[in-house]
Amino acid sequence: MSGVLVITEQFRGAWRPISWEALAAGQQLASQLGTKAGAAVLGSGIGTLAQELAGKQLDRVYTVDHELLATYTADAFTAAAEQLVRQMQPEYVLFPHTYQVRDFAPKLAARFQQALVSDATALAVRGGRVLFTRQLFQGKLNADVSCGGPPPWFASVQAGAFRADQVRPGSAAIEAVPVSLDPALIRTRAEEPFREAQRAVDLSSAERIVSVGRGIREKENLGIVEELAQALDAELAASRPICDNGWLPMERQVGSSGQTVAPKLYVAVGISGAIQHLVGMKGARTIVAINKDANAPIFEIADYGIAGDLFEIVPALTEAVKKAKG
Amino acid sequence: MKILVAIKQVPARDSQLRVQSSGRWIEQQDVSFEINEPDAYALEAGLQLSEKAGGEVVVLCAGPAGAAQTIREALAKGAHRAIHIEQDDLGALDPLAAAQLLAAAVRTEAPDLILTGLQSDDAGYGQTGVVLAELLGLPHATIIMQAEQSGSGIRVKRELEDGWFQHIEMPLPALLTIQSGISRLRYATLMGIKKARTKEIRRVTASDLGVTPAPVLSIERIYAPEKSKQTQMLEGAAGEVAAKLVEKLKFEARVL
Secondary structure, three states, rough: OOOEEEEEEOOOOOOOOOEEEEEEOOOOOOOOHHOEEEEEEEOOOOHHHHHHHOOOOOEEEEEEHHHOOOOHHHHHHHHHHHHHHHHOOOEEEEEEEEEHHHHHHHHHHHOOOOOOEEEEEEEEEEEOEEEEEEEEEEHOOEEEHHHHHHHEEEEEOOOOOHHHHHHOOOEEEEOOOOOOHHHHHHHEEEEEOEOOOOOOHHHHHHEEEEEOHHHOHHHHHHHHHHHHHHHOOOEEEOOOOHHHHHOOHHHEOOOOOOOOOOOEEEEEEOOOOOOOHHHHHHOOOOOEEEEEEOOHHHHHHHOOEEEEOOHHHHHHHHHHHHHHHH | EEEEEOEEEEEOOOOOOOOOOOOOOOOOOOOEEEEEEHHHHHHHHHHHHHHOOOOOHHHHHHHHOHHHHHHHHHHOOOOEEEEEEEEOHHHHHHHHHHHHHHHHHOOOOOEEEEEOOOOOOOOOOOOOOHHHHHHHOEEEEEEEEEEEEEOHHHHHHEEOOOOEEEEEEOOOEEEEEEOOOOOOOOOOOHHHHHHHHOOOEEEHHHHHHHHOOOOEEEEEEEEEOOOOOOEEEOOOHHHHHHHHHHHHHHHHEEEE
């Protein structure tokens, strides 16, 4: 029996890369607890994926292969995962924190009279107990959370919190876990996933990005940010609220529901730094933050911060950049 | 169609937060509160659906006495009536306990559709809605961009990651968690504010509902996050900080 079970995620037959981060977290947790980690993959026709998992340092790789798992539904995935967990009896069940996990893992945990420690950014074992760190108040504060009641305990790890390149290689046996699923238990009818318009703007290859958030207040104020972007020879981007309002097209959105970027320079203007935004840009080499609230989480990850009125600072910065470039 | 919208009151977005001496939650006295933003979009979706399909919108809110203000605002926007579960220590409840509390109140209403925001801006577990559906034995879908009645059920557009979407249909009753920012929020009209004063708010307690919320997760300690980077804060008048920053970007970070 594995003390830690990592439930990985695939989408249309390909890994969600964050699965490897969850696997790294699972290996770390298992070694700190002095137990072993196993990993499971759920779906239909997942043999190749399981082979890849079998090359990692794991106690066992579990495949839950069923035709009713070909397309994701909360009902089928919860039922399958419930049967898996009841058979394997792990102490801890770890997930990558994806939209799919958010859709079914809380339901799964509730079936064990548990709640999911969602979106954990770190874990530590102290006195035999596991403390998960997660963010509160949109990242303004952290909390150390422990699980009570009888196991299994459930947690999901945030994108970027653990490193995929730290997954330890090894060799594990593959075990098919039989589950019985009844089509009648699936109450939702899921259609094929689709993509809306193809992206015309590829922010991921931009060298410099100026990104704007709700601190800009009005669409009419965007001009000053556009001028700064122009002066810096940068692409213009935005946090979600700006695109939701239709002030900039969706294809310019950076964050978990938009693009992930890693430019040399990222200037965040009026962006407080909600985690959904940070996961999309924290890989930038140099981050500048301009925000009126000196306690905004964006300053946690900024290299250079200016706490003040963007309506004064941004035009001044544009001028200074132009001057420097001659 | 009877629609129930579960809302939560949370500290206003730009609040300065102080950690309580217990180290387990924030000081509530010096904070102003507002409706959890994703819940405002759930309310908007509920009002729009009821305008098309008829029926009533019932607001459900668990929180301290002060949450009545947020409930009144929801009524002023057009919700028909409200249930206020008076509960002081929301910070001590995990999503399981919160959902147990809400489920007991929902059972007395038997709505056709339950809506709530995809997550709260305070604890941010993002799972109370899903657990509520599980406790009530209802189908659900999360992170919903659009919802429309379809025959005897509902058809929704769900957001997946990385620019993918999916349509899902399910029978009613069902529960949806609504994505933030999907529509334009209405303002309360003067007439709406007047009317809200006469609308019913049913106040109940956990013991009235016959539940003892039983959290399994506990917050051991809350604290300001440690900086992952050394941030240089630049100070001075606008022109001055702009010049300093350009200097640093050019010669220190060398990105200009």
